Amino acid sequence: MTKNTESLEAMRQKIIQDAEAEALRIITQAAKRADEVLEAAKQESSYEEDVDRRRIKDGHQATDQERVSEAMSEYTALMSSYKSEIMDNIYQETLRRVKVHVDSVEYSFTLEGLIVEAGIALGGGELTVWVNQEDAGKAGGQLLARASAEVSKVAGKETRLTLNKEPLETVGGARLVQAESKATVDNTFEGRLKRLKEQKESELENMVFG
Amino acid sequence: MSEPGETPTFQDMLKELRYLKEAEVQARKIIDDADRRAKDMVSDAESKAAMLLSENVEKRRQLEIQIREEVEKEFRETLAKLEEDYVRERGSVKQRSEGHMEEAVRYLVRSLLATR
Numbered sequence: 001m002t003k004n005t006e007s008l009e010a011m012r013q014k015i016i017q018d019a020e021a022e023a024l025r026i027i028t029q030a031a032k033r034a035d036e037v038l039e040a041a042k043q044e045s046s047y048e049e050d051v052d053r054r055r056i057k058d059g060h061q062a063t064d065q066e067r068v069s070e071a072m073s074e075y076t077a078l079m080s081s082y083k084s085e086i087m088d089n090i091y092q093e094t095l096r097r098v099k100v101h102v103d104s105v106e107y108s109f110t111l112e113g114l115i116v117e118a119g120i121a122l123g124g125g126e127l128t129v130w131v132n133q134e135d136a137g138k139a140g141g142q143l144l145a146r147a148s149a150e151v152s153k154v155a156g157k158e159t160r161l162t163l164n165k166e167p168l169e170t171v172g173g174a175r176l177v178q179a180e181s182k183a184t185v186d187n188t189f190e191g192r193l194k195r196l197k198e199q200k201e202s203e204l205e206n207m208v209f210g
Numbered sequence: 211m212s213e214p215g216e217t218p219t220f221q222d223m224l225k226e227l228r229y230l231k232e233a234e235v236q237a238r239k240i241i242d243d244a245d246r247r248a249k250d251m252v253s254d255a256e257s258k259a260a261m262l263l264s265e266n267v268e269k270r271r272q273l274e275i276q277i278r279e280e281v282e283k284e285f286r287e288t289l290a291k292l293e294e295d296y297v298r299e300r301g302s303v304k305q306r307s308e309g310h311m312e313e314a315v316r317y318l319v320r321s322l323l324a325t326r
Contacts, residue, residue: 004218008226012233019237023244030248034255041259045266052270053277060281068288075296082300086307093311094318101323113325120326192322200321208314210306 083209090208091193095171098189102172108138111174115139115147115161116154118176118185124155126162126179133167139174 101107111131119127131139144161151159161176168175173188186192197204218226 015233015237019240023240026244026248030251034251037255037259041262045262052273056274056277064281064285071289071292075292090311090314093315097319098322110323117325189322196321204314208307208310209303
């Protein structure tokens with residue numbers, strides 16, 4: 001091989017070597033880029049799975065909590081309604097027994113006591129007495145006269161009890177209205193029971209449900 | 211080819227130029243091949259990445275179904291337990307109230323009939 005040929009061959013080799021070096025650089029860079037792309041995808045997948053699991057579960061559990069709370073409220077309402085039902089049965093039974101007493105001879109004394117109690121609570125004076133149709137017969141005459149005297153004595157004020165002409169719808173007892181102030185005391189058994197329920201509600205529930 | 215010291219003929223120079231030109235073409239080819247392979251490598255990686263992400267979408271869908279079932283099952287169990295508790299509590303309330311109903315009625319009747 002002549003020198004000129006050698007020099008030419010060296011140039012050719014240099015060109016090829018440079019090209020191969022460039023090719024290697026290109027391939028190396030591409031391989032690196034490919035690795036980066038894959039790695040990023042892997043990381044994204046793995047990250048999203050964790051995040052998704054938490055997000056989805058949290059989302060469902062939040063809804064679930066609401067549903068459980070709703071169900072608990074429903075059961076609480078059902079229980080409360082069941083207890084009310086029991087208490088209503090007790091109140092009905094109470095009135096039924098009171099009605100038995102109303103039909104007895106002792107009731108006149110009770111009615112008198114109820115009228116006197118209401119009259120004293122109103123402070124005496126001109127009082128109208130409302131009772132049911134049956135009690136109107138019992139309250140007339142003697143009973144009202146005795147009750148007037150008792151109220152006058154205790155309240156320290158001249159008292160006149162007058163029976164109202166219209167009857168009252170009630171199991172028994174009386175409602176008294178003061179003529180001047182129109183103040184009223186409902187001493188019917190329904191009225192008394194209503195007050196008892198309001199005043200002794202928790203005591204009664206404790207007694208019944210423990 | 212011309213020898214050193216010898217004035218190259220036009221033909222020789224043309225030959226040498228062609229020789230180097232061929233080398234250049236070969237070099238170009240090497241680089242172009244490398245470029246193509248590089249593009250293929252990146253494109254391949256991108257396809258794989260896209261597939262991975264698409265698999266992830268499916269996995270997410272499956273995960274959603276699985277978690278929904280898990281949570282639904284837990285909810286049904288909780289609900290069943292609540293109902294059980296309610297039935298037991300209702301039974302207990304019924305039993306307790308039956309034992310004290312008479313006492314309550316008597317107390318109420320006494321209170322209703324009692325005057326000052």
